[in-house]
Amino acid sequence: MKELASPLRKFSLGGRLDPAVATAFACIVILLLIGSLYSRNFLSPEYLLQQLKVAAFLGVVASGMMLVILLGQIDLSVPWVLTVGAMMSSALAGYGGAGEVFAIPFGVACGLAIGLINGIGVAYMRIPSMIITLATNAVAQGLMVLYTGGFSPKDTASPAMRYLATGFAIPGVPNALVCWAVVGVAVVLLLTRTTFGRSIYAIGNRERAAYLSGINTRRVVMAVFAISGGLSAFGGVLLAGYASKAAQSMGDAYLLPAIAAVVLGGTSILGGRGSYLGTIAGVLLVTLLQSILSVMQMPEFGRQILYGAVIVLMLLLYGREKAIGR
């Protein structure tokens, strides 16, 4: 039994298969079945692959969000950090030559920098993450509006960005999906195999106990916010490549879905508990939900109401579980 439990633990990160993760996967199956009643195409490989590709952008962003939520914090700067990543990488690509080469790292670096500011604010200045990330989001928005003059920028994505978002390095597998897989594997290894990952869970569970255990809690918190900023910006880089250009408010559609994906995947919003497998399930679930709602021609406002309602519902369920557990 012990030999059996060990590899499973590494895969699901939480010991047993989390009921929330199982529920999320069950919901995915149900959604697909409902969709297939509506249209045959729902179970076709082309459609599913297309969904995975769309999910990849959300998956990259949600990976960073998950790390932050595991700490018991939140990163609300996603929308404009994502836009910063998209705009700055496209801007540098616009210079051609070396600019095109460094476009992607530059975009990600801009996100890392904003994330670092978030992290310093939360870890060292003890500003609630909800406040500081909202503030940096506003500042990033202002800077981007200043840069573009309020219009959509004319710069277009570099070929490398386009290739990363729409190309096929492996036949049949979109590169965007490969990007998500690489990010995902990195996050799983980080969470399961490194002292850094252990520290994230420890801090999310009880920061004081983690601190008294001699974990450098502030450095961990700061680094996690930086990673989250970097991943948001990377998501923006991919999206700019996908759409060939950056756009104002392109990140608005990613904040709530990213939080929803993490929470639907069973990561406790209070921190300390959750697995990446759950986040994968959450991302797929949110993406499918979006797709089906748009196929059913549910208007945008309806979708927004549904996301919000689903998140509140899940939080209620987890809150109750927590109260019994303590």
Added chain:
Amino acid sequence: MPLNEPLFRMEGVSKSYGGVRALEDADLDVRAGRIHAILGENGAGKSTLIKIMAGVVAPDQGRMILDGREISFPSPAAANAAGIVCIFQELSLIPDLSVADNIVISNPPRRFGGIDRREQRRIAADALARAGASDIHPLALVKDLSLSRRQLVEIAKALARRPRVLILDEATSALTAADVSNIFVVLKRLRSEGLALLYISHRMHEIAELADDCSVFRNGRKVATYPAGSKTNAEVVELMIGREYKNVFPPKPPPVPADRPPVLECRKLSWSGRLHEISLTVRPGEIVGLGGLDGQGQRELMLALFGVLRGTTGEILIDGKPTSIASPSQAKSDAIGMALIPEDRKTEGLMLPMTVRDNLSFAALERISRHGVIDGAREQAMIEDMVRALAIRSAGVDIPVGALSGGNQQKVVIAKWLMNRPRIILLNDPTRGIDVGTKQELYVLFRRLTAEGAAILFYSTDYDELIGCCDRVLVLYDGAVKRELVGDEITEHALIASALDIDAAGPAAKAVHS
């Protein structure tokens, strides 16, 4: 009301917390127009008694009778309504509200659905006058008042609830002598107005001055009630100790030679008015105890040594070299090798929902990893060693640590630090709330660790442990070392007498002067 009828009476009241008897079959009579002092060691059951009276906890058994009628309090508000009001040790005032707001906070006067500010001010002024503090303006903000003034406001707040029984739990512990005498005048006047006062204090001379009756508690039982002044300090200490000493401790090795250089030394360590110029040394192979009453700075001292507190002054020397320790992560580094077993394992020592494995690894992550990547095999081996060495009883290491018994949880906290092979171990009341068997195992473990060369600083609220485990004991009082007891000097008499800061150490103790 006839004087011989008690205003409030408790009969056979018992209370247990998860198998631990905090109060057992306690009787108490509280009479109007008298001040009744409650004495006892840490954990003797005093605070449980008060909490039951104040409706904070419900007793398991027993009756409470007020005015000849049996009563029970489902909530503190119910106790207040019945006229029993408690002033707890910690101040309960809200700094940013005015004195008047604070005084009527639980039941402000209302008019037209809002708070009647004029009436509120009148009530507050009235209560302040009764508390002998009519010079405090009702509209002053509490945060602008000094600590002693706040304590007076606290008393006024209690009086505004029209109490018939007023309980003061260490209400003077934060005050200077001058403020105490002010409050005593007030308390004596309240007594003459016919209130029943229950006075809990560790300060013997205060009790000698105020009390009419005294009750002594020990191990959750009331052992004696006597008229104040009828017993000497030495006799009172005797009553508080009792004669229940069991030999559960491993034998002490011969004393560590005095010329062995200390591994930990601190000189004139002070912090924020809570620690005053504490100097101490701990040598390898030694267990040095910290004694004294609860809350005399022992916890702060440990946190200061461990690098948790900001703004400490004085020097800490490790291996004779001045070292500044800025954080726990520095304290546990190889150069220092310190470990702190924190006081509250549930919030400071463990992450209860996480597995035994994860919890064991947290303090030793550097040791089980290379370049930040955890070596699973090494971790597994070290954890198995630890589980075996401490005989942690658990259904595997992959279950949540919260599922273990209290004693085994405490073993996990200690084991997690031993994984890091510390040289200096700070134990902050490590045996609180665990069973006797586990306690015994831990005593043996502590001795084994010192035999292997560790130095231990051991704070305990249990005097028996200090006597049975420690080579030396430093008794703290009000954040300063009052006395150092070595070897045979460590007796309950000496511990309690120096903890109370009175001169009752020897059998020739002086009688209470009153």
